[in-house]
Amino acid sequence: MKTAVSLPDELFRVAETTARRLRVSRSELYARALAEFLKGQREDTITERLNDVYSRRAAKLDSGLHRAQLKSLPEDAW
Numbered sequence: 001m002k003t004a005v006s007l008p009d010e011l012f013r014v015a016e017t018t019a020r021r022l023r024v025s026r027s028e029l030y031a032r033a034l035a036e037f038l039k040g041q042r043e044d045t046i047t048e049r050l051n052d053v054y055s056r057r058a059a060k061l062d063s064g065l066h067r068a069q070l071k072s073l074p075e076d077a078w
Helices: 009-022 026-054 063-072
Strands: none
Touching (some): 009 026
16 A cells, blocks of 8 residues: 655654665555554553553452462562
């Protein structure tokens, strides 16, 4: 799919330099950058959904598990 976008001059220059350094086309560079950005957006959405689910009620930690976790920590002097 072809599309046209407007970029600030400095961003365009940096993208051109980066594409040459990576030996990829400008289109490939932009496609990779957009894919990475969109992946980050999905991950943010997942985090927000998990935060919503876990904020609905207070977390309860099993006392036996808590004791086992504490025992597994090294004895450090603070």
